Amino acid sequence: MQYTRLGKSGLTVSRLCLGCMTYGDPVNWRPWVLDEQASRPFYRKAAEAGINFFDTADMYSHGVSEEITGRALKEFTRRDETVIATKVYFPTRDGPNLQGLSRKHVLQACDDSLKRLGVDYIDLYQIHRFDPDTPLEETLAALDQLVHDGKVRYLGASSGYAWRLMKALSVSEQNGWARFVSMQNHYNLLYREEEREVLPLCREEGLGVIPWSPQARGWLTRPAGQTRAGQTARTAGDEFGHKMYDEDANWAIVDAVETVATARGVTMAQVALAWVLGRPGVVAPIIGASRLAQLDDAIAALDLALTVEDCATLEASYRPQPILGH
Numbered sequence: 620m621q622y623t624r625l626g627k628s629g630l631t632v633s634r635l636c637l638g639c640m641t642y643g644d645p646v647n648w649r650p651w652v653l654d655e656q657a658s659r660p661f662y663r664k665a666a667e668a669g670i671n672f673f674d675t676a677d678m679y680s681h682g683v684s685e686e687i688t689g690r691a692l693k694e695f696t697r698r699d700e701t702v703i704a705t706k707v708y709f710p711t712r713d714g715p716n717l718q719g720l721s722r723k724h725v726l727q728a729c730d731d732s733l734k735r736l737g738v739d740y741i742d743l744y745q746i747h748r749f750d751p752d753t754p755l756e757e758t759l760a761a762l763d764q765l766v767h768d769g770k771v772r773y774l775g776a777s778s779g780y781a782w783r784l785m786k787a788l789s790v791s792e793q794n795g796w797a798r799f800v801s802m803q804n805h806y807n808l809l810y811r812e813e814e815r816e817v818l819p820l821c822r823e824e825g826l827g828v829i830p831w832s833p834q835a836r837g838w839l840t841r842p843a844g845q846t847r848a849g850q851t852a853r854t855a856g857d858e859f860g861h862k863m864y865d866e867d868a869n870w871a872i873v874d875a876v877e878t879v880a881t882a883r884g885v886t887m888a889q890v891a892l893a894w895v896l897g898r899p900g901v902v903a904p905i906i907g908a909s910r911l912a913q914l915d916d917a918i919a920a921l922d923l924a925l926t927v928e929d930c931a932t933l934e935a936s937y938r939p940q941p942i943l944g945h
Contacts, residue, residue: 620669621921625902627825628800630742630773632702634896635917636672636829637665638905639688643680652680653909655687662691664914671696674803674829674905676706676747677728682735689736698738705732706777706803708747720750720758729765745775745803748945749783755790763796775801777831778945781816788824799826803905805944806830808839808876808894808933809869812940822900830895831944833904838864839891840916843873863943871936879929888913892920894933 621634642658645651653661665673673692675684685705692701707728710718717724732741744765750758765771776784776799784802791798802821806813807830821828834840880887895904906917925933 620671620918622671623902624827625743625773625829626800626821626827628773628827630702630800632672632827632903633670634903634921635670636674636704636903636905637661637670637914638831638907639673639675639684640679641907641909642687642691643684648680648683651909655690658687659691660911661908661914662688663695664911666692666695668914668918671700672702672704672903674704674706674743676709677711677732677735678706678709678747681711682731685732685735686737689738693737702742703736703738704743704745704775705736705741706745706747707732708750720746720753720761722757722761725758725761726765729770733770740769741771743773743775743801744771745777745801747777749776749779749787755783755787756794759787759791759796760794763791763794766797773797773800775799775803775829777803778805779817780942780945781820784817784826785820785824801827801829801902803829803831805832806895806898806901807833807835808872808891808937809835809864810940810943811937812942818898818900827902828900829903829905830901831905833895833906834888834891835864838869839873839876840886840888840913842877842887843870846873866938866940868936868938872933875932875936879925879932883923883929885919885923886916888916889920889923890925890929890933892917893923893925894930896920897925897930 622631625632641653643652645654675688707725762774774797788798804813804817838846876887876890880890895901908914
């Protein structure tokens with residue numbers, strides 16, 4: 620396994636982060652999610668491969684993902700060697716103060732996440748989205764309080780406009796508060812709008828980039844015809860994926876991934892992930908896995924060096940997209 624610093628912070632993470640949204644409650648949340656028993660081999664394999672970075676969120680399976688993640692990491696890893704990341708913003712149940720980034724919700728949500736994870740502190744606590752209804756100063760002060768209380772070690776953001784991120788960094792610096800050290804954003808071969816402002820800002824300000832959906836919800840991991848035919852449980856009912864990626868230009872990019880993979884004698888999944896891993900500022904793409912072979916592909920991608928010609932082929936068909944995922 621390869622390791623690196625999370626931006627300019629002192630935190631060392633593996634170059635792959637296991638995304639734990641896939642593990643939770645298939646009955647009451649999403650049918651493609653794996654239950655606890657089916658999830659255990661993925662945590663074990665990731666830990667044995669040297670992955671020390673695990674990302675979940677309080678809203679995944681309404682908290683069940685955090686519970687499963689906490690129990691698995693306690694069994695398969697050492698706490699002092701493991702980086703646990705979770706997120707706050709979306710509701711886990713109904714209620715007027717059970718969502719967003721108010722001081723009340725941030726502080727309560729952190730306590731709830733600590734209980735579900737079964738830990739004393741969270742390594743990386745991230746805002747799942749920016750909250751337009753709460754003063755930014757209120758949110759950042761609450762997050763800083765969590766750091767000073769010892770409940771959180773580092774802070775991160777996810778999916779937002781560059782101006783919001785820069786404003787947050789500025790407000791934190793003006794007040795002497797703990798600042799964001801990472802950005803978890805939507806970034807892959809089918810969606811590269813982050814290259815315009817967010818990624819340059821992260822590089823300039825020293826934030827580590829940990830992209831979500833680096834393989835476009837699986838759309839970049841198999842030939843276009845298979846995705847269109849809905850050959851997996853997730854793609855068959857993935858309305859969100861179709862809204863984001865079902866464009867003619869995107870199918871040409873999927874075809875390009877297949878072309879490069881065939882020429883290099885590797886899988887499409889490895890090519891798509893290797894491209895993201897090679898982008899400036901990217902620290903650790905967040906990978907999802909519902910089959911153990913997908914973890915093998917992700918690990919193999921670390922050693923796949925794409926050529927300039929490969930990248931030119933992969934990038935040639937890209938066209939500007941509307942903002943997706945904020």
